[in-house]
């Protein structure tokens with residue numbers, strides 16, 4: 131599908147409470163993310179997942195976020211969350227991404243950590259097997275979390291990419307900076323966790339509403355911009 135025909139998607143990630151979920155759904159988020167990673171302050175225990183995700187009731191796509199999961203964990207998370215998309219946010223190789231897709235029959239969004247242009251060398255290999263690509267800031271070596279650090283990267287690095295897959299931007303996005311980000315790069319969607327929180331793991335309904343509105347406004351003008359893409363094409 132050509133990029134212009136795709137709906138711009140807003141994802142609110144790291145949801146653990148009914149209040150946050152309802153805020154995301156009422157604000158019109160397209161995707162809601164549930165983190166299964168015990169080191170994260172946004173970790174959603176499998177036992178708590180079914181009751182929470184039942185509230186989604188088809189109003190948004192459900193994304194299960196995992197970090198280097200083995201097959202047993204994937205099976206358990208899929209049973210508890212019934213996700214529409216698996217988000218792989220670890221060091222999964224392209225071969226493992228293809229293997230997970232084949233085994234579990236769900237679309238996969240692969241997160242790629244970005245700090246420098248060289249980090250994008252792996253993009254073609256992942257774009258060949260993943261259904262979507264998510265760009266996130268590369269964490270510092272030894273960081274506790276591979277994502278969800280509330281940290282932006284140089285968005286210009288992902289401007290003007292020619293990839294036949296939906297691309298999402300994440301990493302330190304907020305209602306305040308998402309217009310600037312989408313003014314610089316054209317993306318198929320944005321993903322946020324820390325930027326809609328009052329404290330790590332504590333979502334703010336007000337910030338969720340503000341982010342969804344700001345992202346939608348910015349996306350509606352972004353397709354006219356992407357100055358770096360235009361400069362590269364000419």
Ligand SMILES: O=C(O)c1ccccc1N[C@@H]1O[C@H](COP(=O)(O)O)[C@@H](O)[C@H]1O
Nearest residue numbers: 143170277278279280300301302323324
């Ligand atoms: O949110 C987490 O705790 C998390 C844990 C492990 C891997 C990824 C995680 N979050 C994802 O990271 C990006 C950026 O988040 P932020 O907005 O900078 O906080 C986003 O895709 C989250 O889904």
